[in-house]
Amino acid sequence: MISRSPSRFCRLHETIRPYERNVSSPARAHPTNALVGPLGTSSYPLSGAGPLVGLRLAVKDNICTKSLPTTCSSKVLQDYHSPFDATVVSLLWNNGAEIVGKANCDEFGMGSLNLYSVHGPVVNPFGLQGEESAAERRSAGGSSGGSAAAVAAGLCEAALGTDTGGSVRLPASYCGVVGMKPSYGIISRWGVVSFADSLDCVGVLARDIDTTRRVHDSLAVWDHRDPTAAPPHVRTRAKRVSESALEYLKSETLAGLRIGVPREYFPSELEQSVVAPLRSLLNQLRARGATIVPVSLPSTPYALSAYYVISSAEASSNLARYDGIEYGMRVEPPPGANFTKTANVYAYTRSQGFGREVQRRILLGTYALSADAFENYFLQAQRVRKLIKADFDRVFCIPSVLNSPSSPISAGPSEGVHVLIHPSAIRTAPALPTLDSEGNPEDGTDAPTSTLDAYVQDVMTVPASLAGLPALSIPAGTGADGWPIGASVVGQWGSDELVLKVGEIIERCRGDT
């Protein structure tokens, strides 16, 4: 009875073999620290056919690759080799892309500055241009900082990231590249290491909209292995309801296109220098015939808290699998250790394997799920999430096909908008703190107040994540310090094509100036 066949236990262990770290790899030596581990070119020979031929891509290190290690930038998975490729990786490969390597990120995707990584922080390539003496070390944003930096530094044309609360859009904004978080369920999560399953999305970062679209379209296919993937008929319905809006964009003028500007996305934390470029962008769109409509999403101020409760709760459940028994790092308990509880054994591995930020979120999430706090934290956050979704449904004229899984789809408000535009981040890229020998920021940026400051970076991006909406960050000029800022385009669920189309128009507007 004990073991009639090799258990899952054994099978998992067989798949784990230490990889040989190629320390001399040129990608690792790059001053941005964007790519980690060995180079991928040798392991992924070109397939030579498909729409992505000629594109070099980096893949965020929390997406499983068979031929390259998948560390999630965590010590606990530092030597982990996935036995299979994520669906998105197979799709890239099958469509002819070249995979150049794995991109640095915040540990398990938790962070907004790409600071918390076993591979060290990612440096924003924007400050590394020109003379070395003039180099300015700023954050590339997180958690997909390596993906954004690799694209910005020209190490690849595009990169895959993951976006749980803004992890694609924020680094895209800081690094001055395009970052697309598709609608939740459009791109397969099979093989993507879970952080918060109800929020996690695979996203695309690239130099321009055209490349972003090429990659996005190759990946946006239904995958039966992802139980949360939107089934084909839902995709078709979503496409149909946003068709009329796409009609407006075919003509030279944008007459008929209604763009909403949510007033709650200009909070006190927002740097004033971010507003001016956005205003000029909106003026350009208006000049081309679009109608700019001020709208209100009143639940926005509660989004950040709800996001951190929900994402941490899900993370605490997901990360319970790193216990030093199944796979990844194992720290043997010292002789004489207390074995009376299994948790005592896990504690050694988890204390050493997880970084400070991951530990912080696990504790936060564990608390939110405890019997005493469940109602006031977890359930309350779920209610806020519903309100946020309802806010969006109220302002979009395109109805959500998810609200009415069977026809007929009730039409959205006739006065509603097609897309929303708002700043992607509250500021330009912040400076990187210097770290002490243990990897902790020296200047006290790990103090509680500063942790909250870091969380505030996500204030503009989490509402679309909570609602599962497509959101695109596109370069929109520079702030007062001359560093890039991004504008975000958010659409109704499933109108990814419309969002990319509006992004293309913005790209054209910027080209005109």
Next chain:
Amino acid sequence: MYERRDRGYTEAACLAVGSRCCFPGVISHEARTLKFSEIVILVIFTAPIARNGRLQLDKDDIVVRVKQLQLEQDTGKSTSYPRTRTTAIDLNRAGMGLMEIVSEPDMRSPEEAGDYVRTLQALLRSVGSSDGNMEQGSFRCDVNVSVNRVGDPPGTRCEIKNLNSVKFMMVAITCEAFRQIALLERGVPVAQETRGFNEEKAETYSLRSKEDAPDYRYMPDPNIPPLLIGSAYVNAIRERMPELPDATRERLLAQGLSQRDVEVLMDVDSGREVGLDGELGRGAVAYFDEVSRGRDPKAVVNWITHELLGQLAFRNETFRENPISVEQMGELVDLVQGGKVTGTSGKTILRHILSTRSSDLPSKIAEDFKLIASDDDGASLEKWCREAIAALPQQAEAVRQGNPNVVNKIMGHVMKASRGTAKAQDVRAMLLKLLQQ
């Protein structure tokens, strides 16, 4: 990274829902899924997919109310070895679909609990929802036991986990009841707790008390979309649901079968296989139904229960290994019923097919072995009888002297000569006729 729910599990559960312990019109359209992770195991709890069922027990005349049926994910199994202070973990079943059926406290004795489990087991097998195999762990019970003096309200209950045979379950209930009675008689209150059962010592032991029940911190699993069970789906399942044991029993009795014959058929039937896909193996009842089509059901059941099952048992084979096709069995019954072969010859043919696994029809075998009853208006019968009388003059004389019992001896000689094709009654009549002339 996460499990995909297999449609089969839902279907198995719905089969159970649609079955006799059915839950009229309460298929839930909202299923909330919860998960907690501990060690290496994910467990998925869902809100019940059905509620408020009733199960009429087979032997005891009571109805047990079924509170709810819910889908979960099976966990791993851990086995502790106290001597080496180690625990072995078997994850072979981890992640598989599991259906939990919760009854109300309607049973008053270990025997009634045993009857409930057996009735439920037979029901789940009959619809192909589970093979109900307790040894292999595909059917397990947790039992809540409480004692009270007649007239008093129910006492504090203790839960005994993971009992894997009806026999041990009944022993465990008895042990636990005596333990609780002993406590109460000493004036010690029973503490609500979860207990395990030691089969060797026949005693229960504390696993954890109510106070240290763990906070599982479970939460809705975002990877599992809501399970919507439409009425069309349930109706489709109801339509292709096999006959339930109650209906089978009634139908067979109505065909004139004895209570005993029905029990034998259904007992054999409940041992049939349930495939991994819930596909049912063909059981004894189906075999009977096919053979008895257009034939006398009583004759057919006699051939199946007495001769076929008897011979199989003698050969240490199970019904599953029965090589005799419906066609062969049908023709065999026809041959005997129509007087083409004698009952004795019929049994010979049956044994012949069992031992040679021949696929020949019984009529061909009968011809090959010259077992066809002689049909020459008694000419050969008379010949055999005259020969026998000539061969056994002493015995023949005894019969003539008025000692009719001796005729059996001469009959044996005739039967031997006819190789069993002569009918005993006819032989006796012919001998008496010849000897009393």
